Amino acid sequence: MSRDAGPSLTTLPSVTSVTPVTSIRTVLGDISPVDLGICDAHDHLFLRSPQLPGQELDDTEAAAAELDAFRAAGGAAVIQWTPYGMGRRAVELPRLARESGVRIVAATGLHQAAHYAAEVLARVRADLAGLFVAELTEGIGGTGPRAGMIKVAGGFHGLDRHARHTMTAAAEAHHVTGAAIGIHLELGTGAMDVLDLLCDELAVPPDRVVLGHLNRSPDPTVHRLAAEAGAYLAFDGPSRAHHATDWRLPDALTALTEAGHGDRILLGGDTTTADARSVNGGPGMPYLLRRHRPRLELALGEDLVTRILTANPARAFAATWGAAAWGGAGDGTPGG
Template identity: 70%
Template sequence: MVSAVRTVLGDLPPAELGVTDSHDHLFFRSPRLPGQELDDAPAARAELAAFRAAGGSAVVQWTPYGLGRRAADLPPLSRATGVHVVCATGLHQDVHYAEDTPAALRGRLADVFVAELTEGIGDTGVRAGLVKVAGGFHGLDAHARWTMTAAAEAHHATGAPVAVHLEMGTAALDVLDLLCGELEVPPHRVILGHLNRFPDSVLHRQAAESGCYLAFDGPSRTHHATDWRMPDAVRALAEGGFGDRLLLGGDTVVAAARSVDGGPGMPYLLRRVRPRLAAELGADLVEQVLTENPGRAFAVDWR
Protein backbone atom coordinates (compact mmCIF):
# COMPACT_ATOMS: atom_id res chain seq x y z
CA MET A 1 0.00 0.00 0.00
CA VAL A 2 1.12 3.56 -0.73
CA SER A 3 0.41 6.34 1.76
CA ALA A 4 -1.87 9.06 0.43
CA VAL A 5 -3.71 12.13 1.66
CA ARG A 6 -7.39 11.73 0.75
CA THR A 7 -8.45 15.04 -0.80
CA VAL A 8 -11.82 15.95 -2.28
CA LEU A 9 -10.32 15.41 -5.76
CA GLY A 10 -8.82 12.04 -4.90
CA ASP A 11 -5.83 10.55 -3.15
CA LEU A 12 -2.63 12.60 -3.25
CA PRO A 13 1.00 11.67 -2.45
CA PRO A 14 1.91 13.46 0.79
CA ALA A 15 4.91 15.17 -0.82
CA GLU A 16 2.50 17.00 -3.15
CA LEU A 17 0.39 18.52 -0.38
CA GLY A 18 2.60 21.61 -0.03
CA VAL A 19 2.11 24.49 2.39
CA THR A 20 -0.87 23.43 4.48
CA ASP A 21 -3.40 25.07 6.75
CA SER A 22 -3.92 21.95 8.89
CA HIS A 23 -7.17 23.06 10.55
CA ASP A 24 -9.67 25.41 8.98
CA HIS A 25 -13.24 25.72 7.72
CA LEU A 26 -14.66 26.75 4.37
CA PHE A 27 -18.22 25.98 5.47
CA PHE A 28 -19.60 25.72 9.00
CA ARG A 29 -23.10 26.08 10.47
CA SER A 30 -23.98 25.67 14.13
CA PRO A 31 -26.91 26.72 16.31
CA ARG A 32 -24.29 28.06 18.72
CA LEU A 33 -23.28 30.67 16.15
CA PRO A 34 -26.54 32.06 14.75
CA GLY A 35 -26.10 34.59 11.99
CA GLN A 36 -22.36 33.88 11.70
CA GLU A 37 -22.50 30.89 9.37
CA LEU A 38 -19.85 30.08 6.81
CA ASP A 39 -22.31 29.22 4.06
CA ASP A 40 -21.28 31.27 1.03
CA ALA A 41 -19.54 29.44 -1.82
CA PRO A 42 -18.26 32.60 -3.61
CA ALA A 43 -16.76 33.82 -0.33
CA ALA A 44 -15.17 30.41 0.24
CA ARG A 45 -13.67 30.55 -3.24
CA ALA A 46 -12.31 34.06 -2.63
CA GLU A 47 -10.81 32.95 0.68
CA LEU A 48 -9.11 29.95 -0.90
CA ALA A 49 -7.78 32.19 -3.68
CA ALA A 50 -6.40 34.62 -1.11
CA PHE A 51 -4.73 31.75 0.71
CA ARG A 52 -3.24 30.55 -2.57
CA ALA A 53 -1.96 34.05 -3.36
CA ALA A 54 -0.23 34.11 0.04
CA GLY A 55 1.64 30.91 -0.84
CA GLY A 56 -0.79 28.29 0.44
CA SER A 57 -1.29 24.95 -1.26
CA ALA A 58 -3.68 22.88 0.91
CA VAL A 59 -6.45 23.32 3.48
CA VAL A 60 -7.79 20.66 5.83
CA GLN A 61 -11.44 21.40 6.61
CA TRP A 62 -12.40 19.98 10.01
CA THR A 63 -16.16 20.58 9.59
CA PRO A 64 -17.78 17.23 10.50
CA TYR A 65 -21.13 15.58 9.84
CA GLY A 66 -24.25 17.72 10.16
CA LEU A 67 -22.62 21.15 10.34
CA GLY A 68 -22.98 22.36 6.76
CA ARG A 69 -19.90 20.86 5.11
CA ARG A 70 -21.33 21.40 1.61
CA ALA A 71 -19.21 18.51 0.37
CA ALA A 72 -20.50 18.80 -3.20
CA ASP A 73 -19.11 22.34 -3.42
CA LEU A 74 -15.59 21.39 -2.35
CA PRO A 75 -14.26 19.76 -5.56
CA PRO A 76 -15.16 22.71 -7.84
CA LEU A 77 -13.66 25.12 -5.28
CA SER A 78 -10.47 23.09 -5.19
CA ARG A 79 -10.24 22.96 -8.99
CA ALA A 80 -10.99 26.67 -9.41
CA THR A 81 -8.37 27.84 -6.92
CA GLY A 82 -5.68 25.18 -7.25
CA VAL A 83 -5.78 24.52 -3.51
CA HIS A 84 -5.95 20.92 -2.28
CA VAL A 85 -8.86 20.44 0.15
CA VAL A 86 -9.25 17.62 2.68
CA CYS A 87 -12.77 17.07 4.06
CA ALA A 88 -13.77 15.56 7.41
CA THR A 89 -16.31 13.12 8.69
CA GLY A 90 -16.95 12.85 12.42
CA LEU A 91 -19.21 14.51 14.98
CA HIS A 92 -18.73 17.63 17.10
CA GLN A 93 -19.94 18.27 20.66
CA ASP A 94 -23.66 17.66 21.12
CA VAL A 95 -24.33 21.38 21.73
CA HIS A 96 -23.71 21.99 18.03
CA TYR A 97 -26.65 19.82 16.97
CA ALA A 98 -30.39 19.66 17.24
CA GLU A 99 -31.31 16.86 19.62
CA ASP A 100 -32.54 14.54 16.88
CA THR A 101 -29.25 14.50 14.93
CA PRO A 102 -27.14 12.45 17.37
CA ALA A 103 -30.20 10.35 18.23
CA ALA A 104 -30.59 9.32 14.58
CA LEU A 105 -26.98 8.08 14.53
CA ARG A 106 -27.21 5.79 17.57
CA GLY A 107 -26.02 2.30 16.77
CA ARG A 108 -24.53 3.23 13.41
CA LEU A 109 -22.09 6.11 13.98
CA ALA A 110 -18.92 4.18 13.14
CA ASP A 111 -20.59 2.84 9.99
CA VAL A 112 -21.39 6.39 8.88
CA PHE A 113 -17.80 7.47 9.44
CA VAL A 114 -16.43 4.49 7.52
CA ALA A 115 -18.82 5.03 4.63
CA GLU A 116 -17.90 8.70 4.35
CA LEU A 117 -14.19 7.81 4.38
CA THR A 118 -14.39 5.03 1.82
CA GLU A 119 -17.50 5.52 -0.34
CA GLY A 120 -18.31 9.20 -0.08
CA ILE A 121 -20.45 11.76 1.71
CA GLY A 122 -24.07 11.27 0.71
CA ASP A 123 -24.30 11.01 -3.08
CA THR A 124 -21.47 13.49 -3.72
CA GLY A 125 -18.71 10.94 -4.24
CA VAL A 126 -16.48 13.14 -2.08
CA ARG A 127 -14.57 11.01 0.41
CA ALA A 128 -13.48 12.32 3.78
CA GLY A 129 -9.81 12.21 4.72
CA LEU A 130 -10.07 12.32 8.51
CA VAL A 131 -12.46 11.86 11.44
CA LYS A 132 -13.07 14.92 13.62
CA VAL A 133 -14.43 14.56 17.16
CA ALA A 134 -14.40 16.73 20.27
CA GLY A 135 -13.67 16.63 23.96
CA GLY A 136 -15.24 18.68 26.73
CA PHE A 137 -13.87 21.29 29.12
CA HIS A 138 -11.33 19.43 31.29
CA GLY A 139 -13.08 16.12 30.72
CA LEU A 140 -14.99 13.74 28.47
CA ASP A 141 -18.74 13.39 28.75
CA ALA A 142 -20.79 10.45 27.46
CA HIS A 143 -21.22 12.09 24.04
CA ALA A 144 -17.45 12.54 23.66
CA ARG A 145 -16.77 8.95 24.66
CA TRP A 146 -19.41 7.71 22.20
CA THR A 147 -18.06 9.72 19.27
CA MET A 148 -14.43 8.86 20.06
CA THR A 149 -15.27 5.18 20.30
CA ALA A 150 -16.87 5.37 16.85
CA ALA A 151 -13.88 7.34 15.54
CA ALA A 152 -11.53 4.64 16.83
CA GLU A 153 -13.61 1.95 15.11
CA ALA A 154 -13.45 3.94 11.88
CA HIS A 155 -9.70 4.32 12.24
CA HIS A 156 -9.20 0.59 12.75
CA ALA A 157 -11.34 -0.11 9.68
CA THR A 158 -9.71 2.43 7.35
CA GLY A 159 -6.47 3.82 8.85
CA ALA A 160 -7.92 7.36 8.94
CA PRO A 161 -6.42 9.94 11.30
CA VAL A 162 -8.55 11.17 14.20
CA ALA A 163 -8.52 14.94 14.79
CA VAL A 164 -9.78 16.19 18.14
CA HIS A 165 -11.21 19.56 19.10
CA LEU A 166 -9.98 20.21 22.64
CA GLU A 167 -12.39 22.57 24.37
CA MET A 168 -10.26 25.60 25.25
CA GLY A 169 -7.24 23.33 24.82
CA THR A 170 -8.13 21.14 27.81
CA ALA A 171 -8.50 17.39 28.46
CA ALA A 172 -5.65 16.42 26.11
CA LEU A 173 -4.44 13.63 28.38
CA ASP A 174 -7.99 12.33 28.92
CA VAL A 175 -8.38 12.12 25.14
CA LEU A 176 -5.10 10.26 24.75
CA ASP A 177 -5.98 7.88 27.59
CA LEU A 178 -9.21 7.00 25.82
CA LEU A 179 -8.18 6.98 22.16
CA CYS A 180 -4.65 5.62 22.43
CA GLY A 181 -4.99 3.65 25.66
CA GLU A 182 -8.42 2.11 25.91
CA LEU A 183 -9.29 2.20 22.20
CA GLU A 184 -5.79 1.41 20.87
CA VAL A 185 -5.51 4.08 18.19
CA PRO A 186 -1.79 4.55 17.43
CA PRO A 187 -0.71 7.96 18.79
CA HIS A 188 0.70 9.08 15.43
CA ARG A 189 -2.85 8.80 14.04
CA VAL A 190 -4.22 11.33 16.57
CA ILE A 191 -4.15 15.12 16.07
CA LEU A 192 -4.94 17.31 19.07
CA GLY A 193 -6.34 20.71 18.16
CA HIS A 194 -6.37 24.03 20.05
CA LEU A 195 -3.48 23.32 22.42
CA ASN A 196 -2.51 27.00 22.13
CA ARG A 197 -5.67 27.88 24.07
CA PHE A 198 -4.29 26.17 27.18
CA PRO A 199 -0.64 27.30 27.30
CA ASP A 200 0.67 24.75 29.80
CA SER A 201 4.14 23.75 28.59
CA VAL A 202 4.26 20.66 30.81
CA LEU A 203 0.95 19.39 29.42
CA HIS A 204 2.10 20.10 25.87
CA ARG A 205 5.25 18.07 26.43
CA GLN A 206 3.33 15.19 28.00
CA ALA A 207 1.01 15.10 25.00
CA ALA A 208 3.92 15.27 22.58
CA GLU A 209 5.70 12.42 24.34
CA SER A 210 2.76 10.17 23.45
CA GLY A 211 3.67 10.51 19.76
CA CYS A 212 0.52 12.36 18.66
CA TYR A 213 0.43 15.51 16.53
CA LEU A 214 -0.14 18.88 18.21
CA ALA A 215 -2.10 21.50 16.28
CA PHE A 216 -1.64 25.15 17.16
CA ASP A 217 -4.59 26.75 15.43
CA GLY A 218 -6.93 29.71 15.54
CA PRO A 219 -4.48 32.65 15.71
CA SER A 220 -5.68 36.25 15.92
CA ARG A 221 -8.58 35.47 18.29
CA THR A 222 -9.26 38.28 20.73
CA HIS A 223 -10.61 35.89 23.35
CA HIS A 224 -7.86 33.26 23.18
CA ALA A 225 -4.29 33.35 24.48
CA THR A 226 -2.84 32.59 21.07
CA ASP A 227 -0.48 34.76 19.06
CA TRP A 228 1.68 36.15 21.82
CA ARG A 229 2.13 32.81 23.61
CA MET A 230 2.25 30.44 20.65
CA PRO A 231 5.87 31.16 19.65
CA ASP A 232 7.11 30.27 23.14
CA ALA A 233 5.03 27.07 23.21
CA VAL A 234 6.16 26.00 19.77
CA ARG A 235 9.79 26.81 20.53
CA ALA A 236 9.70 24.77 23.76
CA LEU A 237 8.33 21.76 21.91
CA ALA A 238 10.83 22.12 19.08
CA GLU A 239 13.72 22.40 21.52
CA GLY A 240 12.39 19.29 23.27
CA GLY A 241 12.73 17.34 20.03
CA PHE A 242 9.08 17.45 18.95
CA GLY A 243 9.35 19.70 15.90
CA ASP A 244 8.15 16.85 13.71
CA ARG A 245 4.87 16.62 15.69
CA LEU A 246 3.69 20.22 15.19
CA LEU A 247 0.93 21.53 12.91
CA LEU A 248 -0.46 25.02 12.25
CA GLY A 249 -3.98 26.07 11.29
CA GLY A 250 -6.23 29.10 11.03
CA ASP A 251 -9.57 27.65 12.25
CA THR A 252 -11.83 30.25 10.64
CA VAL A 253 -15.31 29.45 12.00
CA VAL A 254 -17.40 32.61 11.43
CA ALA A 255 -17.95 34.72 8.34
CA ALA A 256 -16.54 37.90 9.88
CA ALA A 257 -13.20 36.15 10.42
CA ARG A 258 -12.64 35.61 6.69
CA SER A 259 -10.05 37.87 5.11
CA VAL A 260 -12.45 38.66 2.28
CA ASP A 261 -14.93 39.94 4.90
CA GLY A 262 -12.38 42.11 6.71
CA GLY A 263 -11.00 39.55 9.16
CA PRO A 264 -7.60 37.86 9.30
CA GLY A 265 -8.76 34.68 7.59
CA MET A 266 -6.67 31.92 6.09
CA PRO A 267 -3.93 34.19 4.66
CA TYR A 268 -3.06 35.43 8.16
CA LEU A 269 -1.43 32.09 8.88
CA LEU A 270 1.14 32.72 6.16
CA ARG A 271 1.17 36.51 6.12
CA ARG A 272 1.77 37.05 9.85
CA VAL A 273 2.13 33.77 11.79
CA ARG A 274 4.74 32.20 9.52
CA PRO A 275 7.25 35.09 9.66
CA ARG A 276 6.69 35.52 13.40
CA LEU A 277 7.47 31.87 14.05
CA ALA A 278 10.38 31.94 11.59
CA ALA A 279 11.93 34.75 13.63
CA GLU A 280 11.63 32.57 16.73
CA LEU A 281 12.46 29.14 15.31
CA GLY A 282 14.13 29.64 11.95
CA ALA A 283 12.55 29.37 8.52
CA ASP A 284 13.55 25.73 7.99
CA LEU A 285 11.60 24.42 10.97
CA VAL A 286 8.55 26.52 10.13
CA GLU A 287 8.64 25.17 6.58
CA GLN A 288 8.73 21.63 8.01
CA VAL A 289 5.72 22.38 10.21
CA LEU A 290 3.75 23.75 7.25
CA THR A 291 4.69 21.11 4.67
CA GLU A 292 6.36 17.90 5.82
CA ASN A 293 4.42 17.46 9.05
CA PRO A 294 0.93 17.75 7.48
CA GLY A 295 1.96 15.33 4.77
CA ARG A 296 2.80 12.74 7.41
CA ALA A 297 -0.10 13.57 9.73
CA PHE A 298 -2.83 13.19 7.08
CA ALA A 299 -1.30 10.52 4.84
CA VAL A 300 -2.76 7.05 5.31
CA ASP A 301 -2.19 3.55 4.02
CA TRP A 302 -5.92 3.40 3.28
CA ARG A 303 -7.74 0.15 3.93
Protein backbone atom coordinates in the same frame (compact mmCIF):
# COMPACT_ATOMS: atom_id res chain seq x y z
CA MET B 1 2.05 6.59 30.84
CA SER B 2 2.44 3.79 28.33
CA ARG B 3 0.86 3.95 24.89
CA ASP B 4 2.35 0.65 23.73
CA ALA B 5 -0.38 -1.77 24.67
CA GLY B 6 -4.07 -1.68 23.94
CA PRO B 7 -7.09 -3.94 23.92
CA SER B 8 -7.39 -6.88 21.60
CA LEU B 9 -8.64 -5.83 18.19
CA THR B 10 -10.75 -8.94 17.82
CA THR B 11 -13.86 -6.93 18.71
CA LEU B 12 -13.18 -4.27 16.08
CA PRO B 13 -14.59 -4.36 12.53
CA SER B 14 -12.84 -6.58 10.04
CA VAL B 15 -11.25 -5.50 6.80
CA THR B 16 -11.34 -7.56 3.62
CA SER B 17 -9.54 -7.28 0.26
CA VAL B 18 -7.27 -4.43 1.35
CA THR B 19 -4.59 -3.07 -0.95
CA PRO B 20 -2.93 -0.46 1.28
CA VAL B 21 -1.52 2.74 -0.21
CA THR B 22 -0.06 5.57 1.85
CA SER B 23 -1.67 8.76 0.61
CA ILE B 24 -3.62 11.84 1.57
CA ARG B 25 -7.29 11.66 0.62
CA THR B 26 -8.37 14.98 -0.90
CA VAL B 27 -11.75 15.84 -2.37
CA LEU B 28 -10.26 15.35 -5.85
CA GLY B 29 -8.73 11.99 -5.00
CA ASP B 30 -5.74 10.52 -3.23
CA ILE B 31 -2.34 12.23 -3.58
CA SER B 32 1.17 11.44 -2.46
CA PRO B 33 2.05 13.12 0.84
CA VAL B 34 4.99 14.85 -0.85
CA ASP B 35 2.53 16.71 -3.07
CA LEU B 36 0.56 18.34 -0.24
CA GLY B 37 2.56 21.59 -0.07
CA ILE B 38 2.11 24.49 2.36
CA CYS B 39 -0.85 23.40 4.47
CA ASP B 40 -3.34 25.09 6.77
CA ALA B 41 -3.82 22.05 8.99
CA HIS B 42 -7.13 23.12 10.59
CA ASP B 43 -9.64 25.46 9.00
CA HIS B 44 -13.20 25.77 7.73
CA LEU B 45 -14.58 26.81 4.37
CA PHE B 46 -18.15 26.05 5.41
CA LEU B 47 -19.60 25.78 8.93
CA ARG B 48 -23.05 26.05 10.45
CA SER B 49 -24.02 25.70 14.12
CA PRO B 50 -26.80 26.89 16.42
CA GLN B 51 -23.95 27.98 18.69
CA LEU B 52 -22.92 30.62 16.11
CA PRO B 53 -26.20 32.24 15.01
CA GLY B 54 -25.84 34.72 12.18
CA GLN B 55 -22.18 33.84 11.58
CA GLU B 56 -22.59 30.85 9.29
CA LEU B 57 -19.91 30.07 6.74
CA ASP B 58 -22.29 29.20 3.92
CA ASP B 59 -21.34 31.56 1.08
CA THR B 60 -19.72 29.60 -1.75
CA GLU B 61 -18.32 32.68 -3.46
CA ALA B 62 -16.80 33.91 -0.20
CA ALA B 63 -15.20 30.48 0.26
CA ALA B 64 -13.76 30.69 -3.26
CA ALA B 65 -12.38 34.16 -2.58
CA GLU B 66 -10.85 32.98 0.68
CA LEU B 67 -9.10 30.10 -1.10
CA ASP B 68 -7.81 32.50 -3.75
CA ALA B 69 -6.41 34.78 -1.03
CA PHE B 70 -4.79 31.82 0.72
CA ARG B 71 -3.26 30.66 -2.56
CA ALA B 72 -1.93 34.16 -3.28
CA ALA B 73 -0.23 34.12 0.14
CA GLY B 74 1.57 30.91 -0.77
CA GLY B 75 -0.88 28.29 0.52
CA ALA B 76 -1.38 24.99 -1.26
CA ALA B 77 -3.64 22.86 0.96
CA VAL B 78 -6.39 23.18 3.57
CA ILE B 79 -7.68 20.54 5.96
CA GLN B 80 -11.36 21.38 6.52
CA TRP B 81 -12.35 20.02 9.93
CA THR B 82 -16.10 20.60 9.50
CA PRO B 83 -17.78 17.29 10.48
CA TYR B 84 -21.12 15.66 9.71
CA GLY B 85 -24.26 17.79 9.94
CA MET B 86 -22.55 21.19 10.24
CA GLY B 87 -22.97 22.52 6.71
CA ARG B 88 -19.89 21.07 5.03
CA ARG B 89 -21.26 21.79 1.52
CA ALA B 90 -19.26 18.76 0.38
CA VAL B 91 -20.68 18.87 -3.13
CA GLU B 92 -19.03 22.28 -3.63
CA LEU B 93 -15.56 21.26 -2.47
CA PRO B 94 -14.23 19.54 -5.61
CA ARG B 95 -15.08 22.56 -7.79
CA LEU B 96 -13.51 24.94 -5.29
CA ALA B 97 -10.36 22.82 -5.19
CA ARG B 98 -10.10 22.69 -8.99
CA GLU B 99 -10.72 26.39 -9.53
CA SER B 100 -8.45 27.61 -6.73
CA GLY B 101 -5.64 25.10 -7.16
CA VAL B 102 -5.74 24.50 -3.39
CA ARG B 103 -5.91 20.89 -2.25
CA ILE B 104 -8.80 20.33 0.15
CA VAL B 105 -9.20 17.51 2.64
CA ALA B 106 -12.76 17.09 3.99
CA ALA B 107 -13.76 15.60 7.33
CA THR B 108 -16.26 13.12 8.59
CA GLY B 109 -16.97 12.89 12.31
CA LEU B 110 -19.26 14.48 14.87
CA HIS B 111 -18.86 17.56 17.07
CA GLN B 112 -20.17 18.16 20.60
CA ALA B 113 -23.86 17.42 21.11
CA ALA B 114 -24.68 21.14 21.52
CA HIS B 115 -24.08 21.67 17.80
CA TYR B 116 -26.93 19.35 16.72
CA ALA B 117 -30.66 18.98 16.98
CA ALA B 118 -31.70 16.02 19.13
CA GLU B 119 -33.28 14.21 16.18
CA VAL B 120 -30.02 14.36 14.21
CA LEU B 121 -28.09 12.75 17.03
CA ALA B 122 -30.77 10.09 17.50
CA ARG B 123 -30.57 9.22 13.80
CA VAL B 124 -26.79 8.75 13.58
CA ARG B 125 -25.77 7.41 16.98
CA ALA B 126 -26.81 3.79 16.35
CA ASP B 127 -24.12 3.23 13.72
CA LEU B 128 -21.78 6.18 13.97
CA ALA B 129 -18.68 4.18 13.05
CA GLY B 130 -20.46 2.92 9.94
CA LEU B 131 -21.28 6.49 8.93
CA PHE B 132 -17.66 7.56 9.37
CA VAL B 133 -16.33 4.62 7.36
CA ALA B 134 -18.84 5.19 4.57
CA GLU B 135 -17.87 8.85 4.25
CA LEU B 136 -14.16 7.97 4.24
CA THR B 137 -14.42 5.18 1.69
CA GLU B 138 -17.58 5.73 -0.40
CA GLY B 139 -18.28 9.45 -0.26
CA ILE B 140 -20.01 12.07 1.85
CA GLY B 141 -23.76 11.64 1.53
CA GLY B 142 -23.17 8.58 -0.61
CA THR B 143 -22.30 10.57 -3.74
CA GLY B 144 -19.96 13.36 -2.64
CA PRO B 145 -16.18 13.39 -2.34
CA ARG B 146 -14.58 11.10 0.20
CA ALA B 147 -13.56 12.47 3.58
CA GLY B 148 -9.86 12.31 4.43
CA MET B 149 -9.93 12.54 8.23
CA ILE B 150 -12.23 12.13 11.25
CA LYS B 151 -13.09 15.05 13.54
CA VAL B 152 -14.57 14.54 17.01
CA ALA B 153 -14.62 16.64 20.17
CA GLY B 154 -13.92 16.54 23.87
CA GLY B 155 -15.45 18.63 26.63
CA PHE B 156 -14.05 21.22 29.01
CA HIS B 157 -11.43 19.39 31.10
CA GLY B 158 -13.03 16.01 30.47
CA LEU B 159 -14.99 13.59 28.31
CA ASP B 160 -18.74 13.30 28.70
CA ARG B 161 -20.81 10.34 27.49
CA HIS B 162 -21.31 11.89 24.04
CA ALA B 163 -17.56 12.47 23.63
CA ARG B 164 -16.72 8.92 24.66
CA HIS B 165 -19.30 7.54 22.25
CA THR B 166 -18.09 9.58 19.28
CA MET B 167 -14.42 8.87 20.04
CA THR B 168 -15.12 5.15 20.30
CA ALA B 169 -16.79 5.30 16.88
CA ALA B 170 -13.85 7.29 15.53
CA ALA B 171 -11.43 4.66 16.84
CA GLU B 172 -13.42 1.89 15.14
CA ALA B 173 -13.42 3.82 11.88
CA HIS B 174 -9.70 4.47 12.19
CA HIS B 175 -8.95 0.78 12.65
CA VAL B 176 -10.85 0.00 9.45
CA THR B 177 -9.55 2.86 7.28
CA GLY B 178 -6.32 4.16 8.81
CA ALA B 179 -7.68 7.73 8.86
CA ALA B 180 -6.25 10.28 11.26
CA ILE B 181 -8.50 11.50 14.09
CA GLY B 182 -8.58 15.24 14.81
CA ILE B 183 -9.82 16.32 18.23
CA HIS B 184 -11.51 19.59 19.13
CA LEU B 185 -10.19 20.22 22.65
CA GLU B 186 -12.58 22.59 24.38
CA LEU B 187 -10.47 25.67 25.17
CA GLY B 188 -7.43 23.44 24.69
CA THR B 189 -8.18 21.23 27.71
CA GLY B 190 -8.43 17.48 28.25
CA ALA B 191 -5.61 16.38 25.94
CA MET B 192 -4.36 13.60 28.19
CA ASP B 193 -7.89 12.31 28.82
CA VAL B 194 -8.29 11.99 25.05
CA LEU B 195 -5.04 10.07 24.71
CA ASP B 196 -5.98 7.80 27.63
CA LEU B 197 -9.20 6.86 25.83
CA LEU B 198 -8.12 6.70 22.21
CA CYS B 199 -4.64 5.28 22.62
CA ASP B 200 -4.64 3.30 25.87
CA GLU B 201 -8.20 1.96 25.82
CA LEU B 202 -9.02 1.88 22.11
CA ALA B 203 -5.57 1.10 20.62
CA VAL B 204 -5.34 4.03 18.23
CA PRO B 205 -1.66 4.72 17.51
CA PRO B 206 -0.76 8.12 18.98
CA ASP B 207 0.60 9.36 15.67
CA ARG B 208 -2.91 8.99 14.21
CA VAL B 209 -4.26 11.56 16.72
CA VAL B 210 -4.22 15.32 16.12
CA LEU B 211 -4.99 17.39 19.21
CA GLY B 212 -6.55 20.72 18.25
CA HIS B 213 -6.64 24.11 19.95
CA LEU B 214 -3.65 23.55 22.27
CA ASN B 215 -2.77 27.22 21.85
CA ARG B 216 -5.87 28.06 23.92
CA SER B 217 -4.38 26.37 26.97
CA PRO B 218 -0.66 27.24 26.92
CA ASP B 219 0.41 24.57 29.42
CA PRO B 220 3.96 23.52 28.46
CA THR B 221 3.79 20.38 30.59
CA VAL B 222 0.68 19.08 28.82
CA HIS B 223 2.15 20.03 25.45
CA ARG B 224 5.31 18.08 26.17
CA LEU B 225 3.48 15.04 27.56
CA ALA B 226 1.22 14.88 24.52
CA ALA B 227 4.18 15.21 22.15
CA GLU B 228 6.16 12.58 24.05
CA ALA B 229 3.18 10.24 23.73
CA GLY B 230 3.49 10.63 19.95
CA ALA B 231 0.40 12.71 19.10
CA TYR B 232 0.37 15.67 16.75
CA LEU B 233 -0.28 19.05 18.37
CA ALA B 234 -2.32 21.57 16.37
CA PHE B 235 -1.92 25.22 17.29
CA ASP B 236 -4.73 26.95 15.44
CA GLY B 237 -6.81 30.10 15.51
CA PRO B 238 -4.08 32.76 15.35
CA SER B 239 -4.97 36.43 15.90
CA ARG B 240 -7.61 35.67 18.52
CA ALA B 241 -6.70 38.09 21.28
CA HIS B 242 -9.08 36.46 23.77
CA HIS B 243 -7.06 33.23 23.58
CA ALA B 244 -3.37 32.81 24.35
CA THR B 245 -2.48 32.64 20.67
CA ASP B 246 -0.03 34.87 18.82
CA TRP B 247 1.90 36.35 21.70
CA ARG B 248 2.39 33.06 23.56
CA LEU B 249 2.85 30.74 20.62
CA PRO B 250 6.54 31.38 19.81
CA ASP B 251 7.52 30.43 23.36
CA ALA B 252 5.32 27.32 23.32
CA LEU B 253 6.71 26.10 20.01
CA THR B 254 10.28 26.92 21.00
CA ALA B 255 9.89 24.81 24.15
CA LEU B 256 8.54 21.88 22.12
CA THR B 257 11.29 22.20 19.55
CA GLU B 258 14.04 22.35 22.15
CA ALA B 259 12.61 19.20 23.72
CA GLY B 260 12.93 17.46 20.35
CA HIS B 261 9.28 17.61 19.27
CA GLY B 262 9.34 19.99 16.31
CA ASP B 263 8.04 17.16 14.14
CA ARG B 264 4.80 16.99 16.19
CA ILE B 265 3.66 20.60 15.55
CA LEU B 266 0.85 21.62 13.18
CA LEU B 267 -0.46 25.12 12.40
CA GLY B 268 -3.94 26.18 11.30
CA GLY B 269 -6.25 29.16 11.05
CA ASP B 270 -9.58 27.73 12.28
CA THR B 271 -11.84 30.32 10.65
CA THR B 272 -15.25 29.68 12.22
CA THR B 273 -17.34 32.80 11.55
CA ALA B 274 -18.20 34.91 8.51
CA ASP B 275 -16.69 38.01 10.13
CA ALA B 276 -13.36 36.19 10.52
CA ARG B 277 -12.92 35.66 6.77
CA SER B 278 -10.22 37.80 5.20
CA VAL B 279 -12.65 38.78 2.44
CA ASN B 280 -14.89 40.26 5.15
CA GLY B 281 -12.09 42.18 6.86
CA GLY B 282 -11.00 39.49 9.31
CA PRO B 283 -7.69 37.60 9.48
CA GLY B 284 -8.96 34.54 7.60
CA MET B 285 -6.84 31.87 6.00
CA PRO B 286 -4.10 34.15 4.61
CA TYR B 287 -3.19 35.41 8.10
CA LEU B 288 -1.43 32.14 8.88
CA LEU B 289 1.13 32.80 6.15
CA ARG B 290 1.12 36.60 5.84
CA ARG B 291 1.44 37.48 9.52
CA HIS B 292 1.90 34.36 11.60
CA ARG B 293 4.62 32.64 9.60
CA PRO B 294 7.14 35.53 9.72
CA ARG B 295 6.56 35.89 13.45
CA LEU B 296 7.33 32.22 14.04
CA GLU B 297 10.34 32.27 11.73
CA LEU B 298 11.99 34.81 14.03
CA ALA B 299 11.74 32.32 16.90
CA LEU B 300 12.18 28.98 15.14
CA GLY B 301 13.96 29.72 11.87
CA GLU B 302 12.66 29.52 8.33
CA ASP B 303 13.58 25.88 7.73
CA LEU B 304 11.70 24.54 10.75
CA VAL B 305 8.60 26.64 10.09
CA THR B 306 8.55 25.39 6.50
CA ARG B 307 8.73 21.78 7.73
CA ILE B 308 5.92 22.48 10.20
CA LEU B 309 3.76 23.76 7.33
CA THR B 310 4.64 20.98 4.89
CA ALA B 311 6.28 17.78 6.16
CA ASN B 312 4.37 17.62 9.44
CA PRO B 313 0.82 17.78 8.00
CA ALA B 314 1.88 15.47 5.17
CA ARG B 315 2.72 12.81 7.78
CA ALA B 316 -0.20 13.62 10.09
CA PHE B 317 -2.97 13.27 7.50
CA ALA B 318 -1.50 10.55 5.29
CA ALA B 319 -2.96 7.09 5.78
CA THR B 320 -2.42 3.57 4.58
CA TRP B 321 -6.01 3.39 3.48
CA GLY B 322 -7.98 0.24 4.07
CA ALA B 323 -11.67 -0.67 4.11
CA ALA B 324 -12.63 -2.23 0.83
CA ALA B 325 -15.55 -3.60 2.86
CA TRP B 326 -17.24 -2.67 6.12
CA GLY B 327 -19.70 -4.70 8.13
CA GLY B 328 -21.68 -1.72 9.40
CA ALA B 329 -23.90 0.61 7.46
CA GLY B 330 -24.22 4.36 7.48
CA ASP B 331 -27.63 5.94 7.87
CA GLY B 332 -27.82 6.69 4.17
CA THR B 333 -28.76 10.33 4.68
CA PRO B 334 -26.96 13.34 3.21
CA GLY B 335 -24.12 14.42 5.46
CA GLY B 336 -23.50 18.03 4.47
